[in-house]
Amino acid sequence: MPMELYNFVWFHYPWVFGDLGCRAYYFLRELCTYATVLSVACLSAERCLAVCQPLRARSLLTLRRTRRLLSLVWAASLGLALPMAVIMGQKHELETAGGEPEPASRVCTVLVSRTTLQIFIQVNVLVSFVLPLALTAFLNGVTVSHLAALCSQVPPPPATGSSAPGRLELMREERKTLSLGGQASLVRHKHSSRIHGLQHSIQVLRAIVAVYVVCWMPYHARRLMYCYIPDDSWTDKLYDFYHYFYMVTNTLFYVSSAVTPVLYNAVSSSFRKLFLEALGSLCPEHHRMEPFSPESPEPRPSGYSFRLWGPPRKPGLDDIEE
Known part of the structure; x- marks a missing residue:
């Protein structure tokens, strides 16, 4: 990001970071692209x-296999990003009167032919956008369908009574109410909380696919635009549009990396718990667990499987976000 802000916002021309900086810049961008989309697909x-x-899932999703999967994601991202370091590089657009390259004409650009570039961009868009999007949408669609089925199968709260109960039934209901101490209201609360949690998960999973499309489709559309518009068709207005479109798509490129963890943090209590544990490992003196004394009142449950400053509570059968 610092290199992009310097070169494309404040000092666009000429390129000042050399041939190695040019190749490293595009390689890292491609590496981050593949790592992001493959991570989203794996999380889905x-x-x-x-x-x-x-x-x-309890037997398959172990810590060892998760580490292997992350290593595979980064290894695949490295391999898929390497061609970008080959086709990009520094080039001098002009020459001096003596035939030497003009230092002020340095640009970081494509070093291969337009046909080769078109083939590369097509394969790149397919592998880094279309296929991961299709896989993520399919997996999230299956998850949403299963959550919707669970939502419809949640048993309703018990009925409060018939329209014209008899005297014996009224006495039985009164005795049950006194013995349970208001358990019916608790059941209704758990029922509504479970329905709300399932609906929340469905909405967030749909938002993940929507954010994926919004953040990445303009980026790949801009690359296809640069690849397929001939050199003699670039007018001043088209170039100005491309310049601002470039800044918008690159902004969305970085926004996607920030939004995706937030969405998964909203949908998964396990994700939140691990995130807080990671923060606690960075600040151990501020994240020290304090035991509860018997005299201290029990904290109010928060609906999550963890507490910020106390020991985690054991998740029950009614927890729906795990």
Whole structure:
């Protein structure tokens, strides 16, 4: 990001970071692109397995396998990003009167032919956008369907009574109410909370796909635009549009990396718990667990499987976000 802000906002021309800086810049951008989209696809697959096959997910989603999967994601991202370091590089657009390259004409641009570039961009858009989007949308669609089915299968709260109850039934209901101490209201509260949690998860999973499209489609559309518009068709207005479109798409490029963790933090209590544990490892003196004394009142449950400054509570069967 610092290199992009310097070169494309404040000092656009000539290129000042050399040939190695040019190749490294585009390689890192491509590496981050593949790492982001592959991570989103893997998270969607993990979420789908955890929701649809929870018992199988408990045995498959181990820490060792997760580390292997992350290593595979980064290895695949490195391999897929390497061609970008080959086709991009520094080039001098002008020459001096003596035939030497003009230092002020340095640009970081494509070094291959337009046909080769078109083939590369097509494959790149397919591998880094279309296929991950299709996989993410499919997995999230399966997860949403399963959550919707669970939402419809949640048993309703018990009925409060018939329209014309008899005397014996009234006495039985009164005795039950006194013995349970208001448990019916608690059941209704749990029922509404469970429905709300399932609906919230469905909305966030749909938002993940929507954010994926909004953040990445303009970026790849801009690359296809640069690739397929001939050199003699670039007018001043078209170039100005491309210049501002470039800044918008690159902004969305960085926004996607910030929005995706926020969405998964909203949909998964496990994600939130691990995030807080990671923060606690960075600030151990501020994240020290304090034991509760028997005299201290029990804290109010927050609906999550963890507490900020106390020992985590054991998740029950009614927890829906795990």
